[in-house]
Amino acid sequence: EAGVAQSPRYKIIEKRQSVAFWCNPISGHATLYWYQQILGQGPKLLIQFQNNGVVDDSQLPKDRFSAERLKGVDSTLKIQPAKLEDSAVYLCASSLYRGRGEKLFFGSGTQLSVL
Amino acid sequence: DQQVKQNSPSLSVQEGRISILNCDYTNSMFDYFLWYKKYPAEGPTFLISISSIKDKNEDGRFTVFLNKSAKHLSLHIVPSQPGDSAVYFCAASARIGTASKLTFGTGTRLQVTL
Numbered sequence: 091e092a093g094v095a096q097s098p099r100y101k102i103i104e105k106r107q108s109v110a111f112w113c114n115p116i117s118g119h120a121t122l123y124w125y126q127q128i129l130g131q132g133p134k135l136l137i138q139f140q141n142n143g144v145v146d147d148s149q150l151p152k153d154r155f156s157a158e159r160l161k162g163v164d165s166t167l168k169i170q171p172a173k174l175e176d177s178a179v180y181l182c183a184s185s186l187y188r189g190r191g192e193k194l195f196f197g198s199g200t201q202l203s204v205l
Numbered sequence: 206d207q208q209v210k211q212n213s214p215s216l217s218v219q220e221g222r223i224s225i226l227n228c229d230y231t232n233s234m235f236d237y238f239l240w241y242k243k244y245p246a247e248g249p250t251f252l253i254s255i256s257s258i259k260d261k262n263e264d265g266r267f268t269v270f271l272n273k274s275a276k277h278l279s280l281h282i283v284p285s286q287p288g289d290s291a292v293y294f295c296a297a298s299a300r301i302g303t304a305s306k307l308t309f310g311t312g313t314r315l316q317v318t319l
Contacts, residue, residue: 135306
């Protein structure tokens with residue numbers, strides 16, 4: 091079974107530039123998540139999709155971050171414009187069910203450095 | 206507001222001994238708890254979970270204990286192996302409408318020495 095695919099693996103940009111990350115979840119997984127992990131911290135949920143609808147985006151900085159999930163499969167996360175504090179690993183995850191205690195499968199992440 | 210706390214940033218244990226990783230939470234609405242393991246340059250991988258209605262769940266060398274009254278859970282690894290060296294994240298799940306939201310702790314780096 092193929093895992094969650096993310097690209098690119100690394101990205102270096104200057105502040106105020108734009109950047110986009112791509113995620114392809116495990117086939118058949120209805121729920122897709124984007125997490126931000128800053129060095130030394132645990133992953134923080136940015137946005138959660140159920141199929142192509144948004145379930146939770148309460149911690150997404152909507153003035154600069156946007157995300158979409160086309161046709162309930164692939165997803166892109168965009169930052170425009172980037173700030174220094176956006177330097178982090180951006181993790182995409184997917185899960186099969188919406189039930190309690192569902193297991194999330196994570197991709198390897200995109201490490202973003204904003205200079 | 207850190208709802209899930211892992212107060213030990215790191216832990217070093219000898220091979221063959223028991224590793225005990227601790228986690229505290231503040232939100233009584235959490236109904237499921239999970240442990241994830243993360244190697245460098247990889248995403249977290251699921252290790253073991255426990256429902257809030259149970260106090261123990263075991264899977265091979267890994268056992269998770271839940272003390273609801275103390276809002277505390279722990280992960281025991283027996284015996285510890287060098288391949289267990291990784292960062293371990295405690296996570297707690299709460300229902301948000303029809304979905305579940307997972308909140309992670311800050312992680313504990315486990316090093317198993319020879």
